[in-house]
Amino acid sequence: MNFDRKELSNIQLLDLYKRLLKPRLIEEKMLILLRQGKVSKWFSGIGQEAISVGITAALDKDEYILPMHRNLGVFTGRDIPLHRLFSQWQGKKSGFTKGRDRSFHFGTQEFKIIGMISHLGPQMGVADGIALANKLMKNGKVTAVFTGEGATSEGDFHEALNIAAVWDLPVLFVIENNGYGLSTPTNEQYRCENLADKGIGYGMESHIIDGNNILEVYTKIAELKASLALNPRPILLEFKTFRMRGHEEASGTKYVPQELMDEWAIKDPISNFKNYLLSISVLSEEMDVEFKAKIKTEIDENWAITQAEPDFEANLSEELNDVYKEYQFEHVTHSDEVENIRVVDAISNSLRQSMERHDNLVILGQDIAEYGGAFKITEGFVAQFGKERVRNTPICESAIVSAAMGLSINGQKAIVEMQFADFVSSGFNPIVNLLAKSHYRWLENADVVVRMPCGGGTQAGPFHSQTNEAWFTKTPGLKVVYPAFPYDVKGLLNTAINDPNPVMFFEHKQLYRSVYQDVPRDYYTIPFGKASLIKEGTDVTVISFGAGVHWALETLTKNPEIKADLLDLRTLQPMDTEAILTSVKKTGKCIILQEDTLFGGISSDISAFIMENAFQYLDAPVKRVGSLESPIPFVKALEDQYLPKVRFEEILKELVAY
Numbered sequence: 001m002n003f004d005r006k007e008l009s010n011i012q013l014l015d016l017y018k019r020l021l022k023p024r025l026i027e028e029k030m031l032i033l034l035r036q037g038k039v040s041k042w043f044s045g046i047g048q049e050a051i052s053v054g055i056t057a058a059l060d061k062d063e064y065i066l067p068m069h070r071n072l073g074v075f076t077g078r079d080i081p082l083h084r085l086f087s088q089w090q091g092k093k094s095g096f097t098k099g100r101d102r103s104f105h106f107g108t109q110e111f112k113i114i115g116m117i118s119h120l121g122p123q124m125g126v127a128d129g130i131a132l133a134n135k136l137m138k139n140g141k142v143t144a145v146f147t148g149e150g151a152t153s154e155g156d157f158h159e160a161l162n163i164a165a166v167w168d169l170p171v172l173f174v175i176e177n178n179g180y181g182l183s184t185p186t187n188e189q190y191r192c193e194n195l196a197d198k199g200i201g202y203g204m205e206s207h208i209i210d211g212n213n214i215l216e217v218y219t220k221i222a223e224l225k226a227s228l229a230l231n232p233r234p235i236l237l238e239f240k241t242f243r244m245r246g247h248e249e250a251s252g253t254k255y256v257p258q259e260l261m262d263e264w265a266i267k268d269p270i271s272n273f274k275n276y277l278l279s280i281s282v283l284s285e286e287m288d289v290e291f292k293a294k295i296k297t298e299i300d301e302n303w304a305i306t307q308a309e310p311d312f313e314a315n316l317s318e319e320l321n322d323v324y325k326e327y328q329f330e331h332v333t334h335s336d337e338v339e340n341i342r343v344v345d346a347i348s349n350s351l352r353q354s355m356e357r358h359d360n361l362v363i364l365g366q367d368i369a370e371y372g373g374a375f376k377i378t379e380g381f382v383a384q385f386g387k388e389r390v391r392n393t394p395i396c397e398s399a400i401v402s403a404a405m406g407l408s409i410n411g412q413k414a415i416v417e418m419q420f421a422d423f424v425s426s427g428f429n430p431i432v433n434l435l436a437k438s439h440y441r442w443l444e445n446a447d448v449v450v451r452m453p454c455g456g457g458t459q460a461g462p463f464h465s466q467t468n469e470a471w472f473t474k475t476p477g478l479k480v481v482y483p484a485f486p487y488d489v490k491g492l493l494n495t496a497i498n499d500p501n502p503v504m505f506f507e508h509k510q511l512y513r514s515v516y517q518d519v520p521r522d523y524y525t526i527p528f529g530k531a532s533l534i535k536e537g538t539d540v541t542v543i544s545f546g547a548g549v550h551w552a553l554e555t556l557t558k559n560p561e562i563k564a565d566l567l568d569l570r571t572l573q574p575m576d577t578e579a580i581l582t583s584v585k586k587t588g589k590c591i592i593l594q595e596d597t598l599f600g601g602i603s604s605d606i607s608a609f610i611m612e613n614a615f616q617y618l619d620a621p622v623k624r625v626g627s628l629e630s631p632i633p634f635v636k637a638l639e640d641q642y643l644p645k646v647r648f649e650e651i652l653k654e655l656v657a658y
Helices: 010-035 049-058 072-077 082-089 122-137 155-167 195-202 214-230 258-265 269-279 285-308 316-321 343-357 381-385 397-409 421-435 438-442 486-498 547-558 577-587 602-617 636-642 645-656
Strands: 143-148 171-177 205-210 235-240 338-342 361-365 390-392 413-417 448-454 479-481 503-508 516-520 532-535 540-544 564-568 571-573 590-597 623-627
Touching: 010 049, 010 072, 010 082, 010 214, 010 269, 010 285, 049 072, 049 143, 049 171, 049 214, 049 269, 072 082, 082 285, 122 143, 122 155, 122 171, 122 397, 122 421, 155 171, 155 195, 155 397, 171 195, 195 205, 195 235, 205 214, 214 235, 214 269, 338 343, 343 361, 343 381, 343 486, 343 503, 343 516, 361 397, 381 390, 397 413, 397 421, 397 448, 421 448, 448 486, 479 486, 486 503, 486 516, 532 547, 540 547, 540 577, 540 645, 547 564, 547 590, 547 645, 564 577, 577 590, 577 602, 590 602, 590 645, 602 623, 623 645
Parallel strands: 143 171, 171 235, 205 235, 361 390, 361 413, 413 448, 448 503, 479 503, 540 564, 540 590, 590 623
Antiparallel strands: 338 516, 479 571, 532 564
């Protein structure tokens, strides 16, 4: 192995050596504890330390690094107190996730490290968002994100690199090519000779680096970092290395040919660097013994601190309170000056006024810039706010949602426009596993609103007409808003943007240009979790949201003899359960109308809630009405049959007569 110290001083060389030693000695300790049954699981990075250590040493401490589960050197390189790391691995309260996740599945703003989720790929999109925020702030900072050769097969890898290339984001995409996925060798994972060659397809600079040579890693990263300060751009880096132990310890390495193990054992990054330092008289054997003894003492002392920490005690209120970031609703009132506008106008007004109010707010979406979006909601926004904040995206929902998370991590607010709510399936993973879970896992909120143009009635067929709110009301950590009137749309969207938690904001397309209302011209907010009582009566409670509210209104107008409470939920998570119970206790009968198919929809939970909490007040079974159990069709006759509007009137009359 050839080492070139370039201009590095003896002090720098010894510092790099000590940085290499620490993760190796921690791992050796953990492997002993694992065999003793004192550690439950371990992902080893033995043989790969030079990559984590070299990159972390080359970056500033306020530059974000996004490591994976084999990058202990990133965490030790940022000088995280070892007892906190040990407590994290042991599920202790003083760990970074309060026992809610293990290993390196966490982040810490204090040390500017953003941990992975097990799905691997979304990490790279998060790095894009962090880098975009740096670019918007013009702070000259670099972001480094790690992945393995296995995750380069994921779509998120392609999406993230493409976005970074198109937007010239200062991201170092670090591929640790260590030979294997879990047990799948690289020749069964990709066909190109080098993964760095993939950079050509993105018009991206790329380099192949010896991942076992600490000096090559450190000096190359330092050189690239200086270059990126002058010329921000993404760079793809393939580090050739090898995984000397199993994917995790339980899996072993029997599937690896012994000759391959022997070949890479000779390339050990620590022993080779040690021998080099000895050969140039920078290190002595006595110094080496001293360094190791000091690190081992630090490890033992910090392990003792973790062991002395009491066993975890569950706290129910803390568990539930940490699902969402605490938010004190800001009630902004409006003047009496109004204008008669449509739903689509109310959305546009809210976005425009929110962009004026929050100078760190960025809107991301397909065709939203000069074109103004599929529904022309952001028309004219580029002229007012610029393309930096109103950003056309490639067709890549997953990486864009992940990038929105990265923007939030780095101090921005983000709105993602799904061109149609149906397309959210392509971005489902980061919504339910990043946005929804991050605050619960390590108290990092996702200040992201995902706008969801949804719903039928426009003969748009199976891929442009779904109303899929139940995909998200089911997921703890998300807030779900689904208004029906322009006034509510504007006030609730303003609140959604203010709220630091992830919000799925459903907008029914059929209502966009068909429903008008007098709406205040100025900015105002409406609290989540407060239903709107649109009509009052004593015969029956009608509960709905979105287009269903208008169908119910039309039906009740057509049947004036039915005196009903009509409750527009407006928000589905949180839900106004108090308003539901108050009305049901008064009327004794309830019917719930949703546009979604019935089975597994939100109406089922509302019905169950009523049965469990107001059974004694009921004079009839709770009724649910929804669309047919099929995908939504295209032809009008079929769509009319699919939607529940006609069936609702029949079942309502039956319920009232019960």
